[in-house]
Amino acid sequence: MTRLSSATIGDLPSTVAVPSYDRSIVKSGVVHLGIGAFHRAHQAVVFEAALESGDLRWGITGASLRSAGVRDEMNPQDGLYTVVTRDGSGDSLKVMGVVREVLVAPENPKALVERLAHPDTHIVTLTVTEKGYKLDPATGALLAGDPDVAADCTDLTAPRTAPGFLVAALAARRDRGLPPFTAISCDNLPHNGRRLEQAVLAIARAHGAALAEWIETEGAFPETMVDRIVPATTSVDIAGLEASLGMSDQAMVKAEPFLQWVIEDRFCGPRPAFETPGVQITASVAPWEEAKLRLLNGAHSGIAYLGGLAGIEFVHEVVAIPAFRRFVEALWDEAEVTLSPPPGLDVAAYRSELMQRFTNPALQHRTRQIAMDGSQKLPQRLLASITARRAKGLCVDALALAVAAWMRWQGGRDDSSAAHVVDDPLAAVTAARLDGVADAEAQVTALLSIDAIFPSVLATDEEFRATLTRHLAALIANGARATAEAFA
Ligand code: CS2
Numbered sequence: 001m002t003r004l005s006s007a008t009i010g011d012l013p014s015t016v017a018v019p020s021y022d023r024s025i026v027k028s029g030v031v032h033l034g035i036g037a038f039h040r041a042h043q044a045v046v047f048e049a050a051l052e053s054g055d056l057r058w059g060i061t062g063a064s065l066r067s068a069g070v071r072d073e074m075n076p077q078d079g080l081y082t083v084v085t086r087d088g089s090g091d092s093l094k095v096m097g098v099v100r101e102v103l104v105a106p107e108n109p110k111a112l113v114e115r116l117a118h119p120d121t122h123i124v125t126l127t128v129t130e131k132g133y134k135l136d137p138a139t140g141a142l143l144a145g146d147p148d149v150a151a152d153c154t155d156l157t158a159p160r161t162a163p164g165f166l167v168a169a170l171a172a173r174r175d176r177g178l179p180p181f182t183a184i185s186c187d188n189l190p191h192n193g194r195r196l197e198q199a200v201l202a203i204a205r206a207h208g209a210a211l212a213e214w215i216e217t218e219g220a221f222p223e224t225m226v227d228r229i230v231p232a233t234t235s236v237d238i239a240g241l242e243a244s245l246g247m248s249d250q251a252m253v254k255a256e257p258f259l260q261w262v263i264e265d266r267f268c269g270p271r272p273a274f275e276t277p278g279v280q281i282t283a284s285v286a287p288w289e290e291a292k293l294r295l296l297n298g299a300h301s302g303i304a305y306l307g308g309l310a311g312i313e314f315v316h317e318v319v320a321i322p323a324f325r326r327f328v329e330a331l332w333d334e335a336e337v338t339l340s341p342p343p344g345l346d347v348a349a350y351r352s353e354l355m356q357r358f359t360n361p362a363l364q365h366r367t368r369q370i371a372m373d374g375s376q377k378l379p380q381r382l383l384a385s386i387t388a389r390r391a392k393g394l395c396v397d398a399l400a401l402a403v404a405a406w407m408r409w410q411g412g413r414d415d416s417s418a419a420h421v422v423d424d425p426l427a428a429v430t431a432a433r434l435d436g437v438a439d440a441e442a443q444v445t446a447l448l449s450i451d452a453i454f455p456s457v458l459a460t461d462e463e464f465r466a467t468l469t470r471h472l473a474a475l476i477a478n479g480a481r482a483t484a485e486a487f488a
Helices: 037-041 043-052 069-077 109-117 147-154 162-175 192-205 209-218 235-245 286-309 315-319 322-336 347-358 367-371 374-391 397-409 427-434 440-448 462-487
Strands: 028-033 059-064 081-086 091-096 099-104 123-126 182-185 224-227 253-255 260-264 279-282
Touching: 028 043, 028 109, 037 043, 037 081, 037 253, 043 059, 043 091, 059 069, 059 109, 069 081, 069 099, 081 235, 091 235, 099 109, 109 162, 123 162, 147 162, 147 192, 162 192, 162 209, 182 192, 192 209, 224 286, 260 286, 286 315, 286 322, 286 347, 286 367, 286 374, 286 397, 286 462, 315 322, 315 347, 315 367, 322 347, 322 374, 322 397, 322 462, 374 397, 374 462, 397 440, 397 462, 427 440, 440 462
Parallel strands: 028 059, 028 123, 059 099, 081 253, 123 182, 260 279
Antiparallel strands: 081 091, 224 260
16 A cells, blocks of 8 residues: 655645645754654644745654654654544544654664754754653652653763753753753643753753753743643554545544644744644633643543443543533532633633533544553642642542542452553552552552652541542442442
């Protein structure tokens, strides 16, 4: 089967949108760390629009920090790939030309540092997932004991961590008299810009106070809120696209129509005009980010653990069940009152739009995909709302049910006793805590004392503990579906 590439793009059916600009003169103004499906369906779409508008500075050099998989999918296609937008009534197809090349950091760390230090590079974006920042999820402090962080604090000739790569490149730029780049975290972390800056400064300090000071005064780490539901691509998706394109695209991504990117107006160098619908440049991102993390992502995690325990594969199938849908609404009722919504956000309309997005049957978004890395996600998605409510003496019934479902998920078996892999950087810690501990009360005690996840105000809150224990006991005795039915 023919493969999508520069040589074959002209043979695509005319219904498929293709780049209208001259790819051969595009520069790499952007370097992206962590070039997974989310980046290709989100930030890359925005930079593609800048190229389409005639500003050819904003091509992307992507980098994988671990495996060579994406490079092997994209480089044989000259970086070309299709974004398949699915709204449930049909697919729209757009071939993207914005990615110029993909580097694999561990194979050649120096090549990535040089690309980051190149004078054409003005913006560095990151989607390295919560754990890629090497920060304690509860406090946001750099994990000084992590071996890769320790290595980057000692020697940056072959960096290992995302913040380490940024420091190595910023040091090279400073030595060469170049300005720093703007570094934009696009992960679902609270205050993602500040957290990235702190990680970078902590590593930079290990290499000299002057370097850290230069980065702090000259650099820029805007906060962002990113939003688009982008389920992992499956072989069925690739085969389906092949039939439409008449050729194979191993790098395709699928996404919902919705796209939002709120970016703090803090750049230390050039940026595109950012005129894509859904992109907002603003002075204050925090209220947007908080609403998105606590409503969208908080509900997602609750759906993932309860649905996963009930053996339900996809998000739209979970919210089709009335008891689970009522649970999501109850979780939103609790989370909503902890927000300070930004001007321009109608929370009631936002909630109904979210529910609509969750019901999209064409996305096939797996509960298992969202269940990953819960230890890194819980603090900002659920525990922040719980802490805010408990400070006011309010109940946390629905939010605690989501946390109890996470606790049960960590046990590695669903309601029908089928085993699943607990995919989480703290999986070994939670497994050791749960080992041989059978009853709900003891399990809650074992997990609540993990201070990398639970702040001490929550670990010592008797009412929160009692609510968790009640829910976990119900989940163990009756399963997720019956628990949700009784809850509703
Ligand atoms: C999801 C997110 O996998 C997850 O944890 O909650 O990836 C979610 O789909 C995005 O944040 C939506 O913008």
